[in-house]
Amino acid sequence: MTEAPARLVAVPVRHYGRWISAVLVLTALAAVVYAFSRAAIDYGTTRRFLTADVIVSGAWHTLLISVLAQAMGIALGVVFAVMRLSKNPVNTSVSWFYIWLFRGTPVLVQLLIWYNLALVFPTMFGHPTSDVMTPFLAALLGLGINEGAYMAEIVRAGIGSVDDGQTEAAHSLGLTPGQTLRRVVLPQAMRVIIPPTGNEFINMLKTSSLAFTIQYAELLNGAVRVYTNNLQVIELLFTVSIWYLLLTSVFSFGQYFLERRFARGAQRELPATPLSRLVANLRTRPRA
Amino acid sequence: MSTPMVLAEQVHKSFGRLEVLKGIDLEVQRGEVMCLLGPSGSGKSTFLRCINHLEKIDAGRLSVDGHLVGYREAHGKLHELKEKETAKARSEIGMVFQRFNLFPHMTALGNVVEAPVLVCRKSRAEAEEAARTLLDRVGLADKVDAYPAQLSGGQQQRVAIARALAMEPKLMLFDEPTSALDPELVGDVLDVMRGLANEHQITMIVVTHEIGFAREVADTVVFMDGGVVVEAGEPEQVLTRPREERTRSFLGKVL
Numbered sequence: 239m240t241e242a243p244a245r246l247v248a249v250p251v252r253h254y255g256r257w258i259s260a261v262l263v264l265t266a267l268a269a270v271v272y273a274f275s276r277a278a279i280d281y282g283t284t285r286r287f288l289t290a291d292v293i294v295s296g297a298w299h300t301l302l303i304s305v306l307a308q309a310m311g312i313a314l315g316v317v318f319a320v321m322r323l324s325k326n327p328v329n330t331s332v333s334w335f336y337i338w339l340f341r342g343t344p345v346l347v348q349l350l351i352w353y354n355l356a357l358v359f360p361t362m363f364g365h366p367t368s369d370v371m372t373p374f375l376a377a378l379l380g381l382g383i384n385e386g387a388y389m390a391e392i393v394r395a396g397i398g399s400v401d402d403g404q405t406e407a408a409h410s411l412g413l414t415p416g417q418t419l420r421r422v423v424l425p426q427a428m429r430v431i432i433p434p435t436g437n438e439f440i441n442m443l444k445t446s447s448l449a450f451t452i453q454y455a456e457l458l459n460g461a462v463r464v465y466t467n468n469l470q471v472i473e474l475l476f477t478v479s480i481w482y483l484l485l486t487s488v489f490s491f492g493q494y495f496l497e498r499r500f501a502r503g504a505q506r507e508l509p510a511t512p513l514s515r516l517v518a519n520l521r522t523r524p525r526a
Numbered sequence: 527m528s529t530p531m532v533l534a535e536q537v538h539k540s541f542g543r544l545e546v547l548k549g550i551d552l553e554v555q556r557g558e559v560m561c562l563l564g565p566s567g568s569g570k571s572t573f574l575r576c577i578n579h580l581e582k583i584d585a586g587r588l589s590v591d592g593h594l595v596g597y598r599e600a601h602g603k604l605h606e607l608k609e610k611e612t613a614k615a616r617s618e619i620g621m622v623f624q625r626f627n628l629f630p631h632m633t634a635l636g637n638v639v640e641a642p643v644l645v646c647r648k649s650r651a652e653a654e655e656a657a658r659t660l661l662d663r664v665g666l667a668d669k670v671d672a673y674p675a676q677l678s679g680g681q682q683q684r685v686a687i688a689r690a691l692a693m694e695p696k697l698m699l700f701d702e703p704t705s706a707l708d709p710e711l712v713g714d715v716l717d718v719m720r721g722l723a724n725e726h727q728i729t730m731i732v733v734t735h736e737i738g739f740a741r742e743v744a745d746t747v748v749f750m751d752g753g754v755v756v757e758a759g760e761p762e763q764v765l766t767r768p769r770e771e772r773t774r775s776f777l778g779k780v781l
């Protein structure tokens with residue numbers, strides 16, 4: 239039996255800079271908190287409206303339109319990315335034009351155009367346009383089609399990140415180009431596609447607030463309707479901010495686990511979750 | 527005599543202005559093992575890729591098992607094959623790459639099962655049973671559920687061979703299957719290939735720098751240089767008594 243070597247004992251490096259910056263940050267933070275606590279804000283109202291019907295249903299609509307528009311964006315993104323990479327010049331030009339048009343104009347303008355189509359097309363499919371192009375549909379099309387242009391670039395980068403040898407191997411086994419894309423290339427591209435898509439979705443949760451301008455009853459729209467009555471503007475804006483933070487936090491957390499899931503095969507072992515890392519840290523921490 | 531498995535007549539291939547194949551004439555018989563030697567850049571990989579429809583040839587005729595590669599001949603005219611037809615033709619030819627090219631998001635079993643299920647429409651259960659037998663044959667019965675990143679290079683290459691065999695190909699193409707491997711792992715892969723040649727009589731074209739393997743297993747050894755076949759013949763003749771000066775100097779360098 240060999241004896242275990244003695245554990246090294248060393249004086250750790252002192253990080254004075256960290257302490258100084260921490261103090262500065264905390265002081266600034268305290269000043270801001272103090273200012274807001276003295277301001278003429280009725281925090282009771284902020285809290286009370288967190289669970290008001292109009293706000294909760296607004297949060298639900300924010301979530302609904304974000305999920306649907308993001309799903310539409312992902313679907314369009316895959317289609318246009320594949321078109322962009324195809325050998326057919328018609329496909330590549332159509333895709334290029336789509337991305338150019340929808341990335342090149344503000345999404346708020348696009349939303350307003352969809353919503354106001356009734357001005358130029360009084361009827362659509364035999365119905366009055368104002369019946370067809372509801373705020374919901376206008377918001378979905380505006381946000382979803384705009385998102386598709388961004389997703390197309392993300393998916394294209396993802397597909398480009400997959401080694402050509404993979405396509406070659408799949409082809410040599412007799413897989414058709416479509417099967418190769420679905421079974422071999424896209425699953426591997428996911429690892430590159432998912433992190434920015436998560437960011438896109440979190441952006442979507444917030445960008446969907448623009449739909450308040452076209453009367454879609456999402457969170458901000460609910461808040462605006464309340465504060466035009468009671469004039470407690472900042473209180474209500476704080477209420478929806480809390481809701482937005484809640485939604486974005488939940489989905490940031492979800493994104494983390496999705497990324498882990500798609501890291502499979504790329505690394506020998508899955509990376510540790512923050513929880514398992516914490517547990518491991520506590521276990522191995524030497525007792526002083 | 528039956529139709530040869532591979533018949534190349536004056537095959538030409540260029541990439542832009544670079545002419546890589548300058549008139550290849552070759553014949554591979556059924557059950558034959560052909561080893562292809564040659565310096566880097568001589569067009570060995572390109573030729574294999576042409577046989578497997580991964581590249582289009584510019585001139586000449588190339589056929590596998592009596593069928594033209596990439597074209598259909600009707601009424602004296604050549605018609606390009608459709609995507610589906612090309613995929614079908616490729617599914618009958620197995621290919622093993624220098625860098626393995628396993629699908630990293632699938633287990634060893636998943637890699638082997640994929641094509642039989644997708645291309646041959648086999649049931650998953652049936653394909654898995656066949657895949658287990660194949661993985662056992664290449665000595666990896668215990669690695670069925672491992673992902674490629676958890677396997678050594680030699681193990682990955684053996685999975686890749688099993689994956690190609692799962693399609694029951696009539697022809698196997700190997701493009702330097704052992705050159706990316708650590709020396710001590712080369713033997714396992716060569717053993718598997720030797721088994722395929724001796725016990726299963728699979729027609730194989732092997733691009734390799736393993737002269738010992740070529741001498742022992744090949745029926746024919748072909749030496750390529752500068753996009754042409756310089757010399758072809760029995761291993762004994764080409765490897766020990768080469769007729770051409772170029773062959774001699776190449777062998778002098780690799781031996």
Ligand SMILES: Nc1ncnc2c1ncn2[C@@H]1O[C@H](COP(=O)(O)OP(=O)(O)OP(=O)(O)O)[C@@H](O)[C@H]1O
Nearest residue numbers: 541542544546564565566567568569570571572573
């Ligand atoms: N897709 C391509 N586009 C352009 N040039 C190519 C392409 N593929 C191969 N080449 C060129 O063709 C020539 C022959 O390449 P090939 O890969 O067939 O050689 P090789 O004999 O397999 O060499 P090695 O032993 O290094 O693998 C090289 O000069 C290479 O740069």
Ligand SMILES: [Mg+2]
Nearest residue numbers: 570571572701
């Ligand atoms: Mg090569």
